[in-house]
Amino acid sequence: MSLITATGNYGAGPAPIETDDVTIVVATRNRPDRLAETAAHHRAPLIVVDNASDEPVRLAGADVVALDTNIGAAARNVGVERARTPYVAFADDDSYWAPGSLAAAAALLRAHPRTALVAAEVRVGPAGRLDPVSAAMAAAPLGTPSGGAGPSILGFLACAVVVRRDAFLAAGGFLPRLFMYGEEALLAMDLAAAGWLLCYTPPLQVRHFPEPAGRDLRGRRRLETRNRVLTALLRRPPAVIARTATAALGTNPAALADGLRHVPWALRHRRRLPGPVEEALCRLAAEPDRGPGTAPP
Template sequence: MGIPRAMSMTVPFRTAPPVETDDVTIVVATRNRPDRLAETMRHHRAPVIVVDNGSDEALDAPGADVVRLDSNLGAAARNVGVERARTRYVAFADDDSYWESGSLQRAAALLQTHPRTALVAAEVRVGAEGRLDPVSAQMAAAPLGTPPGAAGPAILGFLACAVMVRRDAFLAAGGFRPRLFVYGEEALLAMDLAAAGWRLSYAPSLLVRHFPAPAGRNQRARHRLETRNRVLTALLRRPPDVIARTLAGALGSHPAALLDVARNLPWALRHRRPLPSEVEAALRRLN
């Protein structure tokens, strides 16, 4: 994988606000959406690494460290940004999201004061109306409870555009798996962090703004990838009864995805590593 610096597509970025913490690097993966990136870049309140995920034209993001990939790595492009970062903590943002003022500083403080926590997830508000994201609503319900001394309610899933991670823990867990590409890639990382003994916490005092495009994405293709990744994640980490239920669900909702699973089956079996019993028990409480 080549990652030479390249800057040729200039976008009119506005002046960024002052940096609110030196302990955090923001990693943004983007592809072919310079206008969206230009809108959110001006809100980032920490140093930014932009990973240009194989865009058709090289991207220029003034004020950011731009890494140009030769091909689209999907979610694994974030791994490149984390490897390049030199801060203890890394916050993820998409090219259509940003952390609200004060949230980066508060998130870093939570990780600092909770050394067993590898990841904190912010509340996500969607669109100009600030609609609560359904995933945030689920986290707020705290079905796993809040362990004593934890940074917030325990979670085993998250939205990648709204978390801060402990850099060393993220890298040790392997980051986002390239084979999963996109859509549902967070579940496996959450499991692996928990299996390594780390806590993952929801912190509603943190706020991320998300402005997804209203249309234009192939929803059928997305559903197929989500279904494939759900089955592959079960094959990689869950026990046989969960695998069977997940396969049955995939057959009923998107049977074409099972062709993709079959092509990836040898890889999944080679990398299968069942979860510790306490992590599996927590997952069953959620499902």
Template sequence: MTLTPQYYGTEIETDEVTVVVATRNRADRLIETFPHHRARTILVDNASDTPQPLFPGVDVVRLPANMGAAARNVGVQRARTPYVAFADDDSYWTPGSLARAAALMREHPRAALLAAKVLVGESGRVDPVSREMAASPLGTPVGAAGPSVLGFLACSIIVRRDAFLAAGGFEPRLFVYGEEALLAMDLAAAGHELSYVDELVVRHLPLPSGRDNGARARVETRNRVLTAMLRRPMPVVRRTLAGAWRENPGGARDALRQAGWAWRQRRALPPQVEEDLRRLS
């Protein structure tokens, strides 16, 4: 099935940004959101079970296996622009936001990541995570684009391509759910700024049902423990694991089963980044 998006390729806002969209088995949602992308777009198909729609002029990468969040890494590697914005198959950046984000990246050379405000559903309610980032206790450093953050929603960020790749992108073994925390730590550890910018806006149109929240909670718990093992001091690891045992024993057990690679890849964060994480918690 080939579709012609409403204005793809005719109202490109900026040639400095590539939008990377990861998708799997959500053709109906793609048909709704994809025409809204106003920059060169790379669609990474995470081994969908059914044929996905084709969009003329769009670079489509069909993966042989589901890579989860790491599918975005493939799109970033393929991009040739200095900045890359992420979108899920149920989200898009509102008109003007990509061009403004590119301008802010030029104005703030220390910024490796800008997080946009997320408006959820047809009503456009502000996502609670956006409210938290806007009120970040880390404040706004002198010369930064906005409040400092050490977390984000992956569908609402633009990154500096070279900084993202140098940091290793999204860790494949975390797969999905909570994968953002490790990347945020690693970008900050490399000395980059991560900022929330309220004037950048992303629309998120999640389906009202269809996800297994129990399974998601288990994976999120696993990833929270593994991320602590990878980067945080041992007292934090012990507290995180203890909390996981209380809240989601299955997720805690999953983390312990995969702890070997986490310990082998473990490295400490710079003191300032660790202090900022303590302030946020």
């Protein structure tokens, strides 16, 4: 990888900084226009990790790290390692944190030292529609733990969380083998297994403007399904692995085949979760209105 000094004019740069305790990390690939639009709203120091875009990313006011290959969600790990603030906020190239949210997140994490991750409410599109994942988190099926910054969660949307940098790095960040789509589930489990709290904090807000078309939805579903299988193999008991594999066989056999190719690797890296974490995941799986991202199967 290499560091690029941003001297181009792809946007006006970030908005005035509202906190020095948070760094924003954005992983991007081949979407310079969307990145420039959202970067103008960022209110903290910004690190952009370019996942081997066809044309080098240039963005005024940002530290840009150029990767030689596309490593998917693990590109965020590179940004976290480069950051020097105690907290790191993730954003996608089509999202940004609402004014005041980053400073509020830093204050919450300072006030709640057992909390490693706070998840914001996500509002989608120009109309600000509530994301279904946020609605599911607001239902708080796991309650609010003592010492937590809000209701307990065991999943999240990566573009809408602020993490405690040291806890993120100690947990290993996003697993490169998963690449992307559904990569959050394993990290949530590992943070919880390490004794950290993860909390939904709706006073914080993220605005998300996904493209209505242009994404490979079939490829995304295949990766999501494969990653559910791999995550179960890595952390869950045999009964959950069997249910996850059976569901994948019924909905996306090719994805199941993709996952099974990694079985030897997964067994070498398998580590069962502590009982309370596994029990909480099972409770979430039993919730009839559980939204995607709040917990894996």
